[in-house]
Structures are given as structure tokens and as C-alpha cells.
Amino acid sequence: MSGSALSFARRRRFGNYFWIGLSALLSVGIAAILLLILVYVFYQGVTSISWAFLTQVPHPVGVPGGGVGNGILGSAVIIAIATLIALPVGVLTGIYLTLFAPPRLAGALRFAADVLASVPSIAIGLFAYEVLVAPFHHFSALSASFAFSILMMPLIIRTTESAIRLVPTDMREAAVALGATELQTLFRCILVAARPGIMTGLILAVARVTGETAPLLFTAFGSQFWVVNPNQPMAELSLQIFTYAISPYKVWHNQAWGGALLLIMAVLTLSLTARIAFRGKVTANL
Amino acid sequence: MFRPLRLLAGSALALCLAVPALAAQMALTGAGSTFDYPLFSRIFYAYSQQHPSVSVNYQSIGSGGGIEQFSKKTVDFGASDVPMDAKELARAGFPVIQVPVALGGEGIAYNLPGVKKGLKLTPDLLAGIFLGKVTKWNDPALVALNPGVKLPAMPITVVHRSDGSGTTYIFSDYLSAVSPTWAAKVGRGKSISWPAASSVGGKGNEGVAGLVEQTPGAIGYVELAYLLSNDMSYAKLKNKAGNFVFPTLQTVAAAAASKPQISATDFSIVDAAGADSYPISGYSWALLPVKPANAAHAAALKALFDWTVTKGQANAASIGYVPLPANVQATAIKDISAMQD
Numbered sequence: 001m002s003g004s005a006l007s008f009a010r011r012r013r014f015g016n017y018f019w020i021g022l023s024a025l026l027s028v029g030i031a032a033i034l035l036l037i038l039v040y041v042f043y044q045g046v047t048s049i050s051w052a053f054l055t056q057v058p059h060p061v062g063v064p065g066g067g068v069g070n071g072i073l074g075s076a077v078i079i080a081i082a083t084l085i086a087l088p089v090g091v092l093t094g095i096y097l098t099l100f101a102p103p104r105l106a107g108a109l110r111f112a113a114d115v116l117a118s119v120p121s122i123a124i125g126l127f128a129y130e131v132l133v134a135p136f137h138h139f140s141a142l143s144a145s146f147a148f149s150i151l152m153m154p155l156i157i158r159t160t161e162s163a164i165r166l167v168p169t170d171m172r173e174a175a176v177a178l179g180a181t182e183l184q185t186l187f188r189c190i191l192v193a194a195r196p197g198i199m200t201g202l203i204l205a206v207a208r209v210t211g212e213t214a215p216l217l218f219t220a221f222g223s224q225f226w227v228v229n230p231n232q233p234m235a236e237l238s239l240q241i242f243t244y245a246i247s248p249y250k251v252w253h254n255q256a257w258g259g260a261l262l263l264i265m266a267v268l269t270l271s272l273t274a275r276i277a278f279r280g281k282v283t284a285n286l
Numbered sequence: 287m288f289r290p291l292r293l294l295a296g297s298a299l300a301l302c303l304a305v306p307a308l309a310a311q312m313a314l315t316g317a318g319s320t321f322d323y324p325l326f327s328r329i330f331y332a333y334s335q336q337h338p339s340v341s342v343n344y345q346s347i348g349s350g351g352g353i354e355q356f357s358k359k360t361v362d363f364g365a366s367d368v369p370m371d372a373k374e375l376a377r378a379g380f381p382v383i384q385v386p387v388a389l390g391g392e393g394i395a396y397n398l399p400g401v402k403k404g405l406k407l408t409p410d411l412l413a414g415i416f417l418g419k420v421t422k423w424n425d426p427a428l429v430a431l432n433p434g435v436k437l438p439a440m441p442i443t444v445v446h447r448s449d450g451s452g453t454t455y456i457f458s459d460y461l462s463a464v465s466p467t468w469a470a471k472v473g474r475g476k477s478i479s480w481p482a483a484s485s486v487g488g489k490g491n492e493g494v495a496g497l498v499e500q501t502p503g504a505i506g507y508v509e510l511a512y513l514l515s516n517d518m519s520y521a522k523l524k525n526k527a528g529n530f531v532f533p534t535l536q537t538v539a540a541a542a543a544s545k546p547q548i549s550a551t552d553f554s555i556v557d558a559a560g561a562d563s564y565p566i567s568g569y570s571w572a573l574l575p576v577k578p579a580n581a582a583h584a585a586a587l588k589a590l591f592d593w594t595v596t597k598g599q600a601n602a603a604s605i606g607y608v609p610l611p612a613n614v615q616a617t618a619i620k621d622i623s624a625m626q627d
Binding site: 058059060061062063133134137138139217221222224225232233243245246248249250 | 313315317320327328330341345346360361491492509511514515579601606
């Protein structure tokens with residue numbers, strides 16, 4: 001009797017060790033994969049990176065030099081405009097959803113945001129193409145920004161919501177008790193307290209679209225030139241990497257690796273900023 | 287949260303103000319064939335060095351995409367490895383000029399441990415392999431054709447394009463020309479159903495090249511520019527005259543020379559006659575509107591493509607493309623002159 005109880009305990013302990021060990025091993029595996037990708041991209045890409053690479057436009061095959069300067073600029077312009085669209089819409093929706101919407105509508109909005117977040121980015125790119133490219137007969141950075149803003153919104157809405165929920169009710173009541181109007185409470189109290197959370201959401205949303213290529217194929221289109229007019233086709237870093245990677249030439253492959261390294265560094269920096277700068281201020285489940 | 291916003295708004299405003307400074311530029315946009323992309327990037331670069339006011343933005347989205355975007359008028363010109371057919375022209379709904387802009391060949395790449403470049407292949411064997419009838423590298427017919435080559439007893443894996451492609455069209459056009467069985471069972475097309483039992487698909491030339499390089503026993507068709515710059519093993523193919531020829535700039539040019547008159551409805555130069563002709567060759571085409579958006583666009587497009595099909599061809603050879611033959615250039619110039627402004 002006691003023997004079987006002992007073996008039962010042993011079996012349980014063994015089971016524990018086994019599953020915990022397996023989980024630990026797999027977790028290390030995941031971290032190792034990330035590390036491997038980082039190291040490999042760094043190894044392949046670091047030789048391509050130079051001042052010229054960062055500041056020049058692409059050169060055709062056989063013309064030495066060339067870089068992705070216009071792609072970096074294009075990414076910045078497209079993402080900046082996307083942020084201009086997505087931030088106000090996302091934050092206001094998040095505020096309405098959390099503070100003012102009737103519960104059933106809030107649930108529906110939340111569901112819509114979650115569904116929108118899981119729509120494949122290529123589908124959103126095609127939507128932007130049908131709405132902003134095909135009717136006007138030309139590709140444009142604006143259509144890419146529009147697609148990006150749709151990709152960013154759900155993330156901003158949901159982080160705004162969790163950030164506002166984290167503002168203690170006491171604070172809101174205190175503001176109201178001091179005679180603040182609803183608007184004053186919102187802007188001077190709730191949003192100020194929720195700002196780190198909203199900023200985190202914004203940075204993560206930017207990081208999410210920085211690596212996107214699919215929605216750009218039929219919107220930003222790409223360019224070999226310095227373009228600043230958002231109504232024109234524009235270069236974009238990840239698009240440039242894609243074009244270079246499928247080319248037959250070693251030189252372009254190397255530049256693709258260089259571009260990939262830049263992109264990974266950018267996304268990594270954004271994610272780390274979001275983590276470090278707002279550490280402790282946000283406990284939202286992101 | 288508000289300060290970055292203000293910064294963003296400020297920079298956006300600054301960008302909009304910077305725009306008029308560039309307004310005097312003529313910006314032309316084109317899209318299509320991946321095959322044309324390196325050549326076009328080179329030609330258009332050289333062109334804008336001589337004509338600084340013109341900038342041409344060509345993006346490689348594939349021949350199918352090129353026809354689609356050109357038909358929807360989102361680009362000023364398109365490019366495709368196969369000319370638009372009657373159905374595609376009808377769907378576009380406006381008159382189109384199609385001119386050859388590039389000439390290329392397709393090599394048969396393989397991955398056989400211990401076997402270097404230059405394995406001999408006949409049209410029959412190639413069709414047999416892609417039909418799935420020849421399944422081993424030490425098939426008696428292959429061994430008899432290649433005395434002195436140690437062919438391993440390895441199964442053959444056929445690698446083909448998984449995406450719709452002009453490369454596939456030219457390859458299946460060739461197999462249809464040389465093999466009645468292929469013509470009857472499979473035929474020609476940008477994407478076809480591959481009969482060989484052990485076949486895998488790769489996306490783009492780079493996908494096929496990559497699969498061949500990773501798979502011992504693999505064979506696939508890859509554009510010449512990819513072969514030359516990737517140091518792959520590729521076959522000598524028996525041409526119509528009975529000679530075994532490598533795909534090179536010279537043998538592809540010889541194939542093109544065998545058919546002096548080509549047009550968008552009669553463009554095939556596969557299985558060409560001539561002692562040195564490489565049999566899997568083909569043209570790539572620019573798609574131009576007869577009536578561009580406005581007179582300025584028409585003038586710019588006309589000048590650009592007049593240059594592309596003539597002087598611009600001097601850029602071809604150094605990056606693995608074959609310059610257009612003189613008579614083809616002349617026909618192209620005549621066709622481009624039909625553009626109205």
C-alpha cells in the first residue's frame with residue numbers, strides 16, 4: 001500500500017520534472033531561434049552597412065555603390081502619416097469604448113477591433129488599392145499610409161482601453177469632486193495617467209507595421225528616387241529588401257541583408273523602448 | 287503624447303511644401319516582368335543621366351501583375367514576358383502597342399553530385415523527364431548520351447515555377463514544339479499542371495534556382511541571368527540542327543536571328559533553326575498605350591522607349607541579357623511611332 005503510494009508520488013514528481021523540463025527546454029529553444037536570426041542577419045548584413053548605404057538611392061546592377069536612403073525616408077514618411085491617421089482615431093475610439101459606449105456597443109466595437117487585428121495585411125493592402133489607387137490611376141505613399149493606419153488602429157484601440165482601465169477610479173472621482181467637467185477629467189486626469197500605456201501601444205503599433213511588406217506591393221509601389229510627395233509612388237525599406245532578395249545578383253542580395261539588418265534593429269529598438277521607457281507604468285497584458 | 291503629434295504634423299506640412307520644387311520633373315511609372323527589372327533599372331538609369339528631367343520608376347511585380355496594372359491604368363507602361371493575348375487586350379479596353387524590349391534564354395539547371403556543368407540533353411529526354419517518364423539519372427538513354435559522365439542512380443526531382451510566369455510559358459512552349467506528347471497532354475501556358483510524379487514548385491526564378499541548389503537529383507528551368515550570376519550547373523541542349531549548345535548570349539542571339547520578323551501575335555523563337563541557336567529563348571515585351579494620359583506623357587514615353595529598344599540595348603550584355611537584333615529594333619521603332627499625343 002505504502003509502496004504504491006510512494007511510486008505514485010515518485011511518478012508525480014517525475015511527471016512534474018519532465019513537463020517543467022520540457023517547457024524550459026522549449027522556451028530556451030524559442031529564445032535561441034530569435035538569437036540565431038539576429039546573429040545570422042547581423043553576420044550577413046553588417047558588411048553592407050556604410051554611410052553611403054544609408055544615404056544613397058539604389059543603383060542599378062553593374063553600377064557600384066547605392067543604398068537604401070530613399071527607402072528609409074519613405075518608411076519614415078509612410079509611417080508618420082499612418083500614425084497621424086491612426087493615433088487620433090484609435091485613441092478616441094479607445095476612450096469612447098471604455099468610458100462612454102453602452103456595454104453592448106462596447107463589446108461589439110471590441111470584437112470588431114479584434115477581428116480587424118487578425119485580417120491578413122495583404123487583404124488590407126488590396127482594400128487600400130481598391131479605394132485609393134485604382135480609382136485615381138496612380139500608386140501613392142498615402143494609400144500605403146492608409147493601409148498601415150488600419151493595421152495600427154486595433155492595437156492602439158486595445159492598448160488605450162487597457163491603459164484607461166488602469167487609471168484608478170479614485171483619481172477620476174477626485175477630479176470630478178474638485179469640480180472638473182467631464183472633458184477636463186478626461187484630458188487633464190485620465191489621459192495624463194494613461195499616457196505611458198497609450199505611448200507603448202503606439203510604439204508597438206509602429207513596430208508592427210515597420211516590418212510589413214505585403215500591403216505595400218499595391219500601394220506604395222516602390223521607387224528608385226528620393227520622393228517626398230506622399231501622393232506619388234514611394235520607396236520603402238522592406239519593399240526594397242523584397243525586390244533585392246529575389247534578384248539574380250549577389251550585390252543586391254548583400255544589400256537586401258543590409259536592409260534586413262536595419263529593419264530588425266529598428267523594430268528591436270522600438271520594442272525595447274516600449275519596454276524600458278514605460279516599465280512599471282504599464283501592466284497591460286500586451 | 288501631444289508633442290510628438292505636433293512634430294509629425296510639422297514634418298508632414300514641410301513635406302507638402304517641398305513638393306512644388308520637384309514639379310518640373312516628368313515621372314513615368316511602369317510595372318511588370320521580374321525578368322526585365324535588372325535590365326530596365328540599368329537602361330532607365332542611363333537614360334535619366336542623359337535626360338535629368340525624366341525619372342522612370344519601374345517595379346517588378348511579375349508579368350501577370352504588369353498586365354493587370356497596365357490595363358487598370360495605374361501605371362504608364364507595363365512589361366510582360368508574354369505579349370497580351372486577344373482576351374487580355376479586350377479586357378483592357380484600349381488600344382495597346384506591344385514592343386519587344388529584352389531577349390533572354392532559359393537554362394536547364396541541375397544538381398548532381400560529381401557531375402559538372404555541360405550534361406548533354408536531347409529534347410526527347412527533357413520532355414521525358416518533365417513528363418515523368420524518365421525518372422532516374424542513370425536512365426539508359428541519358429547514360430548513352432553522356433559517355434564518360436558518372437551518372438548516379440538517383441531519382442530525378444523536377445522543379446518548376448509555382449507562380450504564373452512568362453518563364454514557364456516559354457519553357458512549355460518549347461516542350462510543346464519538340465514533343466507531340468507534351469503538346470497533347472500538357473500544352474503551353476503561364477501556369478500549367480505538371481505531369482511528373484516527383485515535381486516541386488518554387489516561386490520565381492530565385493525559388494526554382496534555390497530548390498535546385500538544395501535538392502540533389504533536381505532539375506529545373508532558370509533564366510540565363512540567374513544561371514550566370516549564381517554559378518549553377520546547367521545542361522547543353524540539342525538544338526534543331528542537331529548540335530549541343532549551352533545557353534549563352536551568343537547562342538540566344540543566334541536563335542533570335544533565325545526569325546527576323548516577330549510581332550505580338552507571332553513571337554515564339556523556341557526550337558529555332560540555325561547551327562548555333564539555343565532552343566529555349568524568348569523576348570520580353572513592353573506594353574504601351576496608343577493614347578497616353580496626355581501629350582507630355584506621350585512624348586516622354588515615346589522618347590524613352592525609342593531609346594530603350596535601340597541605344598539602351600548597349601547596357602544589356604554586361605548584365606546577362608542579349609541585345610535586340612537590329613531588325614527587331616527597327617520594327618519596334620516603327621511600332622512605337624504609332625503612339626498618339
